[in-house]
Amino acid sequence: MADNSSNTAYWSANVRIILISLVIWALVSFGFGILLRPMLSGIAVGGTDLGFWFAQQGSILVFLALIFFYAWRMNKLDAEHGVEEE
């Protein structure tokens, strides 16, 4: 096993990436999709507004992007900290 200080740095970098991702996760669903929808009501999308689009489609597309970003970023982070699988 690698030394402990390197592992701690790896873990806090991971937690930081998770927190940023979860902020975006909450913003597009609970934010744009529900709570902030009235603020987005001025932006028309196909007969309705942007908030409706986020609630029914946009949030799902962002979720997808987030998961792939995280997988890519973490696999890179593993290598940087030398903790990747053999």
Place this chain on the structure above:
Amino acid sequence: MSQFAINLLFVGASFALYIGIAIWARAGSTSEFYAAGRGVHPVTNGMATAADWMSAASFISMAGLIAFTGYDNSSFLMGWTGGYVLLALLLAPYLRKFGKFTVSEFIGDRFYSQTARIVAVVCLIVASTTYVIGQMTGVGVAFGRFLEVSNTAGLLIGACVVFAYAVFGGMKGVTYTQVAQYVVLIMAYTIPAIFISLQLTGNPIPALGLFGDHVASGEPLLAKLDAIVQELGFNEYTAHHADTFNMVLFTLSLMIGTAGLPHVIMRFFTVPRVADARWSAGWALVFIALLYLTAPAVGAMARLNITDMMWPNGTNGEAVSVEQIENEARYDWMATWQKTGLLDWEDKNGDGKIQYYNDQNAEMQAKAAEKGWEGNELTKFNRDILVLANPEIANLPSWVIGLVAAGGLAAALSTAAGLLLAISSAVSHDLIKGAINPNISEKGELLSARVAMAVAIAVATYLGLNPPGFAAQTVALAFGLAAASIFPALMMGIFSTKINNTGAVAGMLAGLSVTLVYIFLHKGWFFVPGTNSFTDADPLLGTVKSTSFGAIGAAVNFAVAYLVAGATKETPQEIKDLVESVRIPKGAGAAQDH
């Protein structure tokens, strides 16, 4: 060839395919039975996870709930996809690194307690059984329609098929069969949607057609839909009417529940490496999104088609006549669905026409009095029939209808089988081998797994006869239970070294019991109708419906675990080391059994 024969042909052919694959990949040892030998590629695993995940609730029920409510039911769309973000970021890679077969094994080892493991098993069984009840509701609708029998007969036949199917093979059979099921179900969902989107908007991609223009009127599709449903006194489709607090809680419960359901988490034990567990969650969501991006289009377009069907001369013209319904071929679907008891109409005012409108709306009541209507005459339209009836409503070719039949059954069967597997492994592997009789033979373990499956399906079928809601609503309750019990324990187990054995056990028990009691108070004790003290229309706590309570249950779980852990003995050093090792991908070997 009659429609009935075509349906049987499609359903029969798809079943032959699944069973063929199950025989080809039949499970031998217990390790294969649970985790398919860990040789599954992330894309394959993602596809199988998608089939496992998208159940009768997603396929049969969800679009119907969106169609009749509109924007307010967007929670299902966000909730059942957003959970994958939690799963990918917070659980999947670490559980794979841990390298055991079941969720409760992780909880038992991390919280160094046999009690924690047994409590986790109980939580899994309660959530999974509730989930299976929802599946059985969907199975009943699908079999009832395609065998042209009553809903109850359909349910009983379906239960036998599900049982035979789940007992057949272990997860390996299930993994490859589920890939086949995914292909069948996604084709069955998207092909009719493409036809309908072309008819209504000229756009072959339903997800884009939803925001496109309605060909017949030239207006945007959603604007047209908003206008006609309001003319009949219903809520504007795209507007926000529901209580915002409850909507947020409901969405959150579905998300957390997604990341706490054993049959989905188990999937991530079957990939070869930690990196693959991260990708697998992404691939699963790609395949799930294909259906979830289509579902809101299916809902909106079906609502438009149904309204057109009931008001062929426009909402200000004459309603459809009883004679038309009985004689015109495009109304045949109404008679077939009437046989299942899930659709009905009645000419209350005896004018020979069937007026469909919202008779609870004051303005419409005034209009009805003026026109001599005596209430809404489309007296029953079960939400769960919408997706299955959709191709008939849109008058699509009969092979499309047969395909949808096969797809609906694939969705219900694949999930029911995955859940039964999770229940049976919880009982045989965790409860019997892990706690009651550690020296049980492999044969005995497999036998007890199958007995557990039989008991679970019998209970679910019995309760499925009087379900606590539409398929997706019952399933939402299962998510609430998983959210309140399993997810917090897993997350705290990975992200905090402070939570100890007593804290975790107290947290899980508190989360599960408070959620279960809240659900039973609203849906009846053990879902027995009539034993409830409150209803979701007027819930115990403010506007919080029983389906939304899971998020509160999860908060209770976190809080209790934290407080109890603070007041009891600290986590031992070797467990802290275990948590450290779970966090680092390096050194993830093959799975170890006890």
